[in-house]
Structure formats: structure tokens, C-alpha cells
Amino acid sequence: QSLSKPMKESQVMPLVKDIMVRNVATIRRGFSVDEAAKKIIQDRFNHLPVVDDGGKLVGIVTAWDVSKAVALSKRDSLEPIMTKNVITIGPDDPVDLAVRLLERYNISALPVIDGDKKVIGIVTGEGLSKLLARGVQK
């Protein structure tokens, strides 16, 4: 309940589109785990949204899922190891909703999708805690 209040009464809570990272790498669902690992390392990005041929979000793969694939020796396809039930957020949602979703689901990033399920950005816990930390120090 206290989570739904803005951080400071006097301060307008920014929207997701004001703070999201717009430059998101994605991967097609047909790719292998090794290809996903290469993309994660190249882009130094921990979260790789998985899209279908129409560019719609169908899953998410993280370095953690790559470790899972290695642990289970299942490196051929992303399908069995990607998370299919992706928690997402919209560009016009308030940032504090992002904070709540990250906490509630114990995840580290939220793809930002438009009305067509196209990935237009990403919000990470790391990025948000930097914002929060700056707020605290003011």
C-alpha cells in the first residue's frame, strides 16, 4: 500500500518512457542457447527478450537461464529454457509500478511493450536503484 505512494509528496513520479533504455537487443525464438549467450556477452546486457517472426514478445532469456541450460545440458534451443510468462510494463505506466513489479516477482528487468506486444524498451532493477539512490542523496 505504501508502495503506491510517490516517493516524495512534492515530486511528480516519472513515467516508464522517461527512464527506460530504448536500445534493447532481442533474439528470435528459433535461435540456440549459444547464440543467445553470444548476444548477452556482446551487448553486455543481461536480459534478452525473445520475439517471434512478427517481432512480438514471446519470452525472456537471461544469463541465469543460460546457466540453467548448461546445468541441464540443453543448449540447442531457447524454447525449453526461456521464461514464457514474461512480466512486462507499458511506456505510460508510472515508475513506481515498475519498482513494485520487480519486487513482487523477484525479477531484475521488465520489457516495455507497446499495444502490439513489440518491445520498445527495458527497465532494469539496476537502473532503477541508481535513480532511487540519487533521490535518497538529495
Next chain:
Amino acid sequence: QSLSKPMKESQVMPLVKDIMVRNVATIRRGFSVDEAAKKIIQDRFNHLPVVDDGGKLVGIVTAWDVSKAVALSKRDSLEPIMTKNVITIGPDDPVDLAVRLLERYNISALPVIDGDKKVIGIVTGEGLSKLLARGVQK
């Protein structure tokens, strides 16, 4: 500079030992990447300190390093992919030093070591931002 001040003047900053996670899984340096991946997945832990036969810290491996090993097809040994220059903290250091180190080095966890370089705990950015977020909402 502002980072070295406690978050609130009236509040005593806790020490690392008050907030660290004590139950840390570690792995011996001789193990393979696949074994590290299994440990990371089993313990649902992203950071695996690597120790020598005497139990002293010699490196750290994360799910991200496992992805790196997959991307580079180097899965035999932890040696080439582990981070050897580990940033650590002591149990009696203040929590705000942990915050500063995580930010300055852009890392997500700090092993807590005793005078013998034995790993006695871990502090993560995730754990700290939960603490911070609670402080903000008060």
C-alpha cells in the same frame, strides 16, 4: 563525497555484518564451468565465490561468466572465465561503503571476507536496494 554521509543524520548506518547473507555457496577453483552452472542454478544464487584448497577467495563466477564461457566455447575450467580481481568488503565496514563500491565498480555483489581471506558472507546490490527502498518509504 555526498555518498560518504549516512542516509539520514539521525540514523546510525548499519555494518556489513548486520545485513550480509551468511549462507554463501562457494566453489573450488579446479571445478568446471558446467559444475559452477549447476551450483548457481541449485542455490538460485547469481554469485559464486571461487576458493583455493585452503578455502581462501581467489575469484568470483556469475551466471554472466557462465554465458561468457558458452559464448567463447571455453567450458572446461573456471580459471579463464572467473574474475580474479575480486572487490571485497569486511564485516565491520559500514553499509554505505558497500553501496559506494557496488556503484563505483558497477558490480552486483561483494564477498565479505575475514582477515584470512575466508568468505564469511555476501552483500548484493539487490539486497541493498531492498533495504534502501524500505528506507525511502518510511
